[in-house]
Amino acid sequence: MVAYKAFFKVISKNLTVLMIYVVVFISLAMALANTYSPAGEASFIDAKVNIVFINYDEETEIVRGLRGYLEKNANIVDISDETEKLQDALFFKEAEYIVKVPKGFSEGILMGETPQLESTAIPTSPSRVYMDNMLNKYMNTVKAYITTMGDISHAELVRLVATDLEEKIPVDLIDSQLELANNQKRAYYFNFMSYSIFAVLILGVCTVMIVFNKPDLKKRNLCTPVKIKHMNLQLVLGNISFALLTWLVMVLPSFILYGGFMFTTKGLLYLVNSLIFTIAALSISYLVGNILKSRNAMSGAANVIALGSSFISGVFVPQEFLGSTVQKIASFTPTYWYVKSNNIISGMESFTAEGLRPVFLNMLVILGFAVAMLSMAMVLIKQRRVSN
Amino acid sequence: MVITVKNLVKRYDDLIALDHFNFEVKEGEIFGLLGPNGSGKTTAINCILSLLKYDKGTIEIYGKPMSPDAYDLKRNIGIIMQNVAVFEELNVYENIDYFCGMYITDKKLRRQLVEEAIDFVGLRDFRKFYPKKLSGGLLRRLNIACGIAHKPKLIILDEPTVAVDPQSRNNILEGIQRLNKEGATIVYTSHYMEEVEEICTRIAIMDKGRIIATGTNDELKGMINSGEKLTVEVLKLEHGILEGVRGLPNVVSAEFYDNLLIVKSTKGKNNLVALLDYLKTKNISVGKIYSEPPTLNDVFLEITGKELRDQL
Structure with a gap:
């Protein structure tokens, strides 16, 4: 060798x-x-969208419940209900989404109807889809209780909906x-x-x-x-x-x-x-x-x-x-x-x-x-x- | 017979490098292969060692045909190439050990042989030196040590003294004679006729791929008609006297310049006496006198019509 x-x-x-x-x-x-x-980025960080909440209905339990739900999942900013100010807020991104509760909204729900919430958002903003989904989720849950339980008080309805929507599924990220x-x-x-x-x-x-x-x-x-x-x-x-x-x-x-x-x-x-x-x-x-x-x-x-x-x-x-x-x-x-x-x-x-x-x-x-x-x-x- | 080469022919396209080349090397001799550059010495050695394919002829070493896979024969051969073939990355000891290790597997014996080879070539003080640090002469000595460390029976040296200083050259030539005395048969190629004359017991003169004469130093010189060259120091020499010298028996040529009369003669017993007698009769006082016997160059000149030195 x-x-x-x-x-x-x-x-x-x-x-x-x-x-x-x-x-x-x-x-x-x-x-x-x-x-x-x-x-x-590999982990999830919860972000809240700035929204404007305008109510044309009466201050009913249902409206308060809806506002409470939105307060938990979004930031409600205080902007007066004037078309120009609302447009400015969207343009300058002070708010990305505006939700308006129409008159007779609460009564319509209790009657079993499906009243529509009015919404305006920044075009092409992903927040729009996010907020639409959030409102749909709320409205669908309300409708489900009205349909199945019929004779239910405002306070009870709002409590049940709030309890349901607070339910969270714990998710563990395997890849931290x-x-x-x-x-x-x-x-x-x-x-x-x-x-x-x-x-x-x-x-x-x-x-x-x-x-x-x-x-x-x-x-x-x-x-x-x-x-x-x-x-x-x-x-x-x-x-x-x-x-x-x-x-x-x-x-x-x-x-x-x-x-x-x-x-x-x-x-x-x-x-x-x-x-x-x-x-x-x-x-x-x-x-x-x-x-x-x-x-x-x-x-x-x-x-x-x-x-x-x-x-x-x-x-x-x-x-x-x-x-x-x-x-x-x-x-x-x-x-x-x-x-x-x-x-x-x-x-x-x-x-x-x-x-x-x-x-x-x-x-x-x-x-x-x-x-x-x-x-x-x-x-x-x-x-x-x-x-x- | 150690080496027998018969009718060896080697062609490089149209060039015939070896033309029906024949020679024999006997056991115990220092066989010299003398010839000018390009005469085919290295080609002949490469063919003998099976490093080159040849077109025709046979080569036998110790009576067996030589071939690339004649490993038993190779075991008995030591080769010292014209170009130094050592590892730049290995020191003196490691280089000798590497080549010796190709022949000797026993580590203890190898160590002893390597040490002996180092002493033989006088590299004891340089054993840890890398080839780059060695002078040309020392490098040649290392090349020789690598070739002889395993104590081969046949040693082939291909121009081992090229570009070597006189001291190293003497050292190498003495070493070759010592190896021969220790029993090795030597094949020595060179274009230095003095070296070949000095150490070789038998000489073959090559030209254009052919052996043109073979014999001992004296035998080769005996083959030619040239006698000695006489040089006589004289102060003055008239043209008539110079013509008279030219007319002396056996004189081939006579020239006078720088107060030296140079006379070349054919073979004859009393050439010097005849010249001195003639000068005495003409009252020419002479100074120093030199008489040189014919050289291998004279042999080459007479056989080929050209000087061996001119070809170097």
Whole structure:
């Protein structure tokens, strides 16, 4: 295993450059864990609409009950009943909704009729729908009691309606804001990891392959009694070991940052996805390492391939913000499918076969890239051997 | 026989690099392959090592056909390439250990062999140095150490002294002779005829992909008609006397410049005496006298009609 050992000696001589990428990645991951906040609101905050309540009816129990209901669910602002003032109030958004109780409203209800409340609102305002629904809800409840109970006093009707409408169904948000933020952080961590892994693998693998492919050294190695097959096997083993080591170093901070989460199904999916991506990145690096002949071209290749694919695949900018053409181009890189899987995993709450299917399909696509690139590298190596 | 090459032909498109190339290397000798640049020395070595495919011919090492997968044969060969082939990322010790490790799997034995190779080439003080920190001469020594550490029976050195300072060159040549004394058979290619004359027990002269002469140093010189070159210091020489010198037996040419009379002659036992007698009869006082035997350059010149030096 002399070549295998030499592989790591060559790597260790270039460790400084590789460590820059690792340190930058870990630093960013740490910074992200402490500062990142999600873009959108995730929890519900109850908001009250400013309304004007005008009564043309008498001050009956029903009208008082309606006003009381509205006071609880909206802010009643005091604006006098003058057309110009009411229009100004709507224009300047002092009030978004005006409700007028017509004369004979209470009596009409008790008679079993369906008197209409007049309303005016700012056009296109979402508050209009909200307030309409609120008033309909009140009126429908009143009507339901009149229809079923018939002979009922005003006070009793108002009490029953108020009790009914105060009923609230407790709703627990499964995705709290914190959980959503954590999910996004983890997805971002693993998305960003693709860039670092890609860059480190290209630089590391290329460094070694360029050294071993130097014509003089290659010729010298061919003079030794070590079979070509064994020599190549040692180099392949070296590449695999290096890739696994890089992956371990990159995922290790995730265990420190996210602790127990990494042992959940979601955490495991992230790990499997990143491991499969590492295999694809290794194949591409191996191909590039066999194409490149100088170290000067190496850092250029690392930037173009790792950074370029990360940019167009949604590592730095969410995929939904990327244009369709960009996404089509990105789909020819494993990074795109890797990020896509991470985003799916991030949003998953239950792990059914149906839900996991796209994730596994994406993993297969990434593995397909790995096989294709490795095959290309093999063909290239064989062609060179034949031509020599 | 250690190496037997018969009728080797290697073509690069229209160029014939090796044209029915034949030679044999016997056990225990230092065999020199001498020829100008582009004569096919490195191509021949690459074919012998199965690094190049050839069009025709056979190559046998220790009586067995040489091929890319003749790993048993490769185990007995040490190769020192024309270009230094070491890892920039490995230090002196690690480089020698790497190449020795390709042949020797036993770690203890390998450590001992590596240390011996370091001492052999005199790199003890530089064992932790990386190749970039070594001078050209030291780098060549490292290249040699990488090739000989596993104590091969056959060592092939392809122009190991190119671009090396005189001190390192002497060191390398002495080392090659020591390796030979320790039992290794050496194949040494060079375009420096002085080196080949100095260390090789048998020499093959190459030109245009062919062996044009083979033999010991003396045998090669015996093949040609040229005798020694005589240089006599005189203060003044009239044209008539110079013509007289040219008319002496065996004299091929005679020139006079910078107070030096330079006479080239064919083989003859008394060329120097005859010249000095003639000058004495003409009352010419002589100063220093030099007599140089023919060189391999003269051999090359006589066989090919061109100077070996001109080709360098």
